[in-house]
Amino acid sequence: MINTTLPPAADNVSSVLESEIESVAPPHRARGGLPYSIISTLFALVDSAIIVGSGVAAGAAYQLAFTGSPQDIEVYAGLGLVACVTYALGGYHLGIYRLHHLLQRHRDYTRVLTSWCFAVLALTVVLFLFKVGAEVSRGSVLGLALLGGVSLIGWRRTATRGLHSAVVGGVIRGRRALLIGTPDELARLTRRDLLVSFGAEEIERVTLSATPAGSGAPTISASRHPEIDRAFERSRAVPLDEVLLAMPWSDGDGLDLVRQSSRMSPLPVRLLPDRAVSAVLGNDDATARQSFTVEIQRAPLSALERAAKRLMDVGVATAFSVILAPLMLVIAAAVRADSPGPIIFRQRRKGFNGREFVVFKFRTMTVLEDGTSIAQARRRDPRVTRLGRLLRRTSIDELPQLFNVLRGEMSIVGPRPHAVAHDDEYGKIIANYAFRHHVKPGMTGWAQVHGYRGETAQLHLMEKRVALDLWYINNWTIALDCRIIFRTIFELLRRPNAY
Known part of the structure; x- marks a missing residue:
């Protein structure tokens, strides 16, 4: 079972400073103070x-x-x-x-x-x-x-x-970390050790139950896979900077399970030196221990890259919102006159780190589906209104998503967000699908400028779209975003695949 209680005090405290930290500094203190x-x-x-x-x-x-x-x-x-x-x-x-x-x-x-x-x-x-x-x-x-x-x-x-x-006193703060590991490995890691040796501040720890091995360290069996998944799901509920793993390096199968589960999180994941490695390096040699951490998963974008992308998003979204405001007002009036129903269609989508948000679009259908089963729009779909056909063909119905961008839920460029029902469906049958949530979803993307827009009636079409999205995540640059924005304009002039 998963234990998310506060970390126990170390049995053998190596210094007065360490014991003071364990007894004085609260694990969930305010985020004031100096960054490590x-x-x-x-x-x-x-x-x-x-x-x-x-x-x-x-x-x-x-x-x-x-x-x-x-x-x-x-x-x-x-x-x-x-x-x-x-x-x-x-x-x-x-x-x-x-x-x-x-x-x-x-x-x-x-x-x-x-x-x-x-x-x-x-x-x-x-x-x-x-x-x-x-x-x-x-x-x-x-x-x-x-x-x-x-x-x-x-x-x-x-x-x-x-x-x-x-x-x-807890004035110095490290990178906010979720600590996941086996009981034996977690027991020897104190808050002071994490801060001083690895620059991390423990926000929460999750203990994975391990099966005693015939000899050596306990191992995590495949039956614990749901347990590990739930551990990584904690990263969505708590604001974190990274995930730290405290597991025996000899447990290859357990590390493979963790590597598979880490795909659902965009956070960097690091494996800390275990008890055996630390004994060889020396417990007091923090420099050696820090250099021996293993990067299981890197963050898709650095803090500087995220800031640059966000600055571009705000600038582009603000400019387009002002320029296209008259057009959006005319479309809003036309939608209201064309058919009964709200002007703006709202639907739950999954964004960065798999967190749900509500996407905005001009209503183009007579239905407002947002349940566990949603049918994709098809050619001559009777649910699409007369005006809706034009809006969907030209992608003008997506313009209200500029406000999703300004709210920080979306980006101008990124993997297109799918309905929650479709995310749940494709996440089970397409490998690495969860990697799409490692960046914010976009109004347009690398897959869209390659013609993969609209309906994906066949599985291989969605697999190709996912592959292009993953290529974009792994090769992102500001120049690539600019290239995609300009290509989107020309792509809309071609025969569309959105009905």
Whole structure:
């Protein structure tokens, strides 16, 4: 059975910090605070400011002591810039900006001093190679080395204490994750371990019952397939960024079952190192453990790509809504005059991540079907109104979906959404059909510009449409969207397949 209760506390707590997190930080806290991903950037920016400031301060102090007035301060600011660049390069190589290293105070100081010595050495080499050593006093360089080193250690000590409190208090948030796994593997993963080692914040965990094997780790049998499906369905009800798997790597059959079920979710799915792999890597080596995560399924679009696509959708939908507003008003009046019934036809469709939404269309039929069985429109379909035939042939009946785009339920370009009844039907008989829900549905798509519009009376036609939709998802670019929009205009001028 599936257990969606809160995670149990670890039996052996490896540090005071970890026990504090387990007892203080609530699993379902508010989403305020700092994202895990920007912690290293913030530390790097502050370090850079300290180094440049140390260069200016050291140069100004030297000038005041020996000449009575600060001169050529910009030169010393430039020295600080050179030093901070080399410090950052060395620091990233040594990992001084990784969260788990930031929480290891004494070992982190060693890395900081090593990076700073490398920066000072690099600065000295630069001064020698460019023959500007005579223009820069050795005293100011020595002052920069001493002041910068002391300042970096002092800031790091203060910041580490603050970071420790932030992690304990739940101020730092990671990627929202659904944790799925077997009892043994889940029992050893604490909230602190997930955040520090993998940058993830556990929103909920789902325990899969495993069958004890004759030897070795328990395995998940094929009879648990519905259980795994229900686990992935949880990703639709909870706002998440990824799915993490805590399962024995030796359970090949169980991993195959999970891989099949993951198709219904557009979220990235990662397999965490299991107990055996972690023992080889070392439980304290968070860097090695993070590098050994296995990507079971990648997200179809990155956050930047989703933002670019959404920006394009809003811009295009807004422009077309304004330009075509007079036409839509005329069509609305014509629909009302042509036959009794509402102007706008509403029907449930499945969108991104399989979530249902209501699609808008100009009514073109005398029926308003939205049940478990819906018949596709066919040539000379008696349900289609006189005006409806023209609207469907030219796809003008789809124009109200511009408002679905503005509402964020659809995109201008994407796989065409099907009625819920048809989704349920084809999802059972066409392999990889669920992958269509990995992006938002569109008003037009790659399949439509290749002639696959309207009725799909034969199964192979729907299979071809699905194949084109999947190609689009795997090869998406902004340029491809623009190409599809222009091709759609010409496709509508050809003999349509929509009745």
